[in-house]
Every structure is written in C-alpha cells, then in structure tokens.
Amino acid sequence: MKINIYPIYSPLHDESFLKEQTNDLISYLSNENDLEISLCKIENLYDANLSLILVESGGSEHYFKQVQDKLKEPIYLLTFGNNNSLAASLEILTYIQNNNKKGEILHGSNRYIKERIMSLLEENHA
C-alpha cells in the first residue's frame, strides 16, 4: 500500500530538525507494515492509496492555503505535535470546516497514528 505525504512548515523553525522528526515518524510508520511511504510534490499527492498533509510546524497555516485548491476531501492532517504543529493543524482544520469541507487530524501516540492510518487504508480499499 502506498502513502504519499506533502509536508508544510514555517521557515521560523529549524528545517533540519523538522526533517529529522519527519524521517523518524515515517520510519516508525513504515516498520512492520507493508507500507511504502514517500514525501512528494503536491502534483503527485494523490498517486497513492492514502494522501496526507504533514503539518511539521506552527506558522505553516498560510502555506496550506496556497495548496488548498489542489486538495481532495477528506483532507487528512498528519502531525507529531512538536514545534506547535498540532496548534497549526487545529487552525487549518477549522479553516477547512469553515469552508464546508471534510477533514481530520491524525495525531497522538505513534501507535494510535499507525492504527488510524491502517484503518483509513482499509476504508479506501473497501
């Protein structure tokens, strides 16, 4: 099963640190599952079984607005919490729902995120 992830972040945060955290999360999610997880360009986001926006930091909300027209519902916002990324995800999800679109934040323990992703993949496959 293939998962494509499009990351957004604010330059206020240390990019190398964000990438390190992103790589850790992807490694965890890839382990023990038959998952092929890739960071991608926005044009390729939907060439996969599941497509996620990875909110890497606070201050990334207006970068979401720049790509919103290319996104399909429901919009899944994956976030690990550090660097105010959960806070940004809340603002983005509110914006999505204020515009009468569907979305969900995927956040919590790594185990919870993995289980939720597997569940979404099953729903998409059914």
Add this chain to the structure above:
Amino acid sequence: MLRLGVIGHPSDWLIASDVKYSEAKSIFSMNLIDIDIQELIDLIPTIKEDLDPNKFSEKFDYNELNKAYKIYLALKKITEDYILDGLTVRCFDLLSTVQSTSCLAFALLNAEGIIATCEGDIPSLISMMLVKKYVGSPSFQANPSKIEIEKNEIIFAHCTIPLNMCESFKFDTHYESGIGVGIKGEMKHDQVYIFRISNDLTRYVLLKGKIDENLNLPNLCRTQIRITLDKTNSVNYFLTKPLGNHHLIFYSNNIKDLQAFLKNSGLKEIK
C-alpha cells in the same frame, strides 16, 4: 461598551480567526478598535523609565528584561490613551523591529486585569474578556500541543501566562525566536476549564479538566501543562471539530454565569 484594541492585524497563520467587528459589538457589546502596530513600535524607544532591577527576584539578563518591560509600559500607555479594557497584538512583528517579545508585557497586563492576547487573535481576546466578565478569572491563552487520546490527556503550552495564575515562574527566551523574554510558569494542580468561541461568534467549547503536571519539554513553548479531561468530555473535539488553535484555560468552580450568558446570546455549545 467594552473597548478592545487590535494592534496590528491578526498574524498571517490565523487563517480561521477573522471576526466581524459589527457582530462583536452587537452580540458581546465589545467595540474592536484597530491601532496601527507602527504606533507601538514607534512608542517603545521613547519610553524613558527603566525596570527596577529589584522588581523580579528571578534571575535573567537585565537588558533583555528591560527591553521587554518597556514594551509593557508602551502597551500600558496605549491602553490609557485609547481607554482600552483589553488588547491583542500582532506580536511576532516585534521580533524583527524591537528585537524583543511582548510575553512579559502580556503576563503583567493580564495579572493587572487588562486583557491581553498574542498574535492579534481576536476570538481569544473576546473569549478572555468573557471569562473575566462572567467568571472573574484570568485566563492562560495556549496552544494545544500534544494529545494522548487513550488517556484523554492534552498538553497546552505558550510563552506567556498571567503571572497571578502561577504558583511560581522563571524567565526564559521566547521559544520560536530564541530571543526576548518568555515566561515559564508553574501552575497549581487543580480543576480548570478550557474555553474558546468560534470566529463567527456562533459556537463555543467549554471543557472541564484537571491540571496534572507542569512539564519541561524541549520543543514547545515555555509554560507547559498537562490536563486530563473530565470523563464527560473528550479530546476528540480537538482532532475532529476544533474552533481554532488558541484555547483559554482558567481556574473556576462556578461557570454558571458564563454559560447562561453564552446560551442567552444564542451561542451553541460544541462538545
């Protein structure tokens, strides 16, 4: 009619926090007054008064504290000049222009009863004023920062907190910028409420919980608390239908007047 200053526009990342000023006036009797942030930036270097080195017992770089204290004095002058009951500031604009932060200023103003919120966040400003008016408590404006769904727990963090909500506090730099003065407060482990209104002023969330722990995590804003929600509330609200980013945390045993006002004003509660 309450008078609330909006100093600078809301920060660019607050994409779901725009408020119609006319509705804030008609629903909450709050008059939102736009003030150019350049007025604040120009005022700060004209402040001659220096911080009394003995005002705070906590140790920190005096020059940084003094710069941050002048922001407080400048904001206080603006509240007097415009006869304001509260204000919000597009505070990240101060990083590059003043090379400091308004976290200390907000901590002091809020402790004095002058409502002050970060980032030009108007729903937080209105929410905080409602808590002051109908509960009589100060509020901690904070970012939801981590959630443990299985435990119904949520961590909140921000770099400012009303000093009178802290059992103790230390100074640190502001998290995102690494400059200025942020507040690392320690809060009493007690019952709290988590509150905010929606930006269209039609809905609100009011969740009950208990502060279990003050934290010291490396990649979050300086004041950090862990709250376990009451069994009747769920952290799923934050992941599925939030009303925005910033939420307000306040201590209280009596929220009846706040609930009654919100209900009578036609706002719908989100759970």
